[in-house]
Amino acid sequence: MDEVAEVTRIAEAAAASDGASPLDEAARMALADGVATVVVDGDGFALLHDGDLSLAVHPGSRGRGVGAALLQRVSYDGELVAWSHGNHPAAARLAASYGWERVRDLWVMRRDATLPLPPLTVPEGLTIRSYVDSDADAIVAVNAAAFASHPEQGAMDRANLARRMSEPWFDPAGLLVAEDESGLLGFHWTKQHDDSLGEVYVVGVSPQAQGRGLGRVLTLAGLRHLAGLGVGEVLLYVEADNAPALAVYSRLGFAHADADTHVQYRRHP
Structure with a gap:
């Protein structure tokens, strides 16, 4: 299986559905450079690099426990952080279920460039x-x-x-x-x-x-x-x-x- 292609496919479908990509710039570069640990399973993926976790499930496979199963497979000894890009309610539920603490809010602000x-x-x-x-x-x-x-x-x-x-x-x-x-x-x-x-x-x-x-x-x-x-x-x-x-x-x-x-x-x- 081409993990990069699968992660890209799932991430693009998630972005189209959610309005925000589950992969930020650091995650995309880690994936492209081959320095991330990647788990692809059940039409979802978990991507880990430098204590930063990105997890996403294809919109067509949500509500089936795929995200929880992937989260349970993540093995990391130190402190781990994860972003919910777009503050997705499913991410909030998953975080609460597994004892993850909400620690930062990052805003996207936009401006009409013609002003x-x-x-x-x-x-x-x-x-x-x-x-x-x-x-x-x-x-x-x-x-x-x-x-x-x-x-x-x-x-x-x-x-x-x-x-x-x-x-x-x-x-x-x-x-x-x-x-x-x-x-x-x-x-x-x-x-x-x-x-x-x-x-x-x-x-x-x-x-x-x-x-x-x-x-x-x-x-x-x-x-x-x-x-x-x-x-x-x-x-x-x-x-x-x-x-x-x-x-x-x-x-x-x-x-x-x-x-x-x-x-x-x-x-x-």
């Missing part, structure tokens, strides 16, 4: 430009400092940066960096999914430069870049309890719908 944007005013002494290869070390350093408490993004190293940049969607023109005479202070990595959809992929600002409005400036610069590509909608992911970020994004025209909520569950060893 007018506020003027972009770049502070004196600051330059915003596109990424060049010599920025790699500084990007990793700023990212590590900006996301020191973030369990996924903060772990990005040079190898992971290169891996992300190897994806077909990567465009150095869409990775905007802000710098002054002291060096690189922040970045806004945009992503174009297709002709109609763009993403505020990562906005990172060095702690030394925070409090100066740089995050908003970088966000605006990236939104203008995406608008220039002609996309109709821009999305972003933000922690539901990150009040300052939610305020910034709301003022820029982003909105959240309840269905656009991803929930993380944790199982303690």
Whole structure:
């Protein structure tokens, strides 16, 4: 059996039914790179990598205990986390039945890219430009400092940066960096999914430069870049309890719908 093909088939059917893919970017890369542990059984799959579990059941086979059977087959000694992309009620029931704790809510916020944007005013002494290869070390350093408490993004190293940049969607023109005479202070990595959809992929600002409005400036610069590509909608992911970020994004025209909520569950060893 071609496990990659089967996982892809089930994930695509689940995404079409649920409105959200059961595989996030890290899971897709782990599957493609052959570094995930995969169990495919009963028209469902469990995919495990680095303590992160993705589990999905084909819509045509739901309600038959497939998810529970797969969950019972997952063997992992340490703490395990799993995302319910779209806050699916079946995932909530499964989590409750097996003692998984709801620990994080991640919001998807969306913006009509045709709406007018506020003027972009770049502070004196600051330059915003596109990424060049010599920025790699500084990007990793700023990212590590900006996301020191973030369990996924903060772990990005040079190898992971290169891996992300190897994806077909990567465009150095869409990775905007802000710098002054002291060096690189922040970045806004945009992503174009297709002709109609763009993403505020990562906005990172060095702690030394925070409090100066740089995050908003970088966000605006990236939104203008995406608008220039002609996309109709821009999305972003933000922690539901990150009040300052939610305020910034709301003022820029982003909105959240309840269905656009991803929930993380944790199982303690």
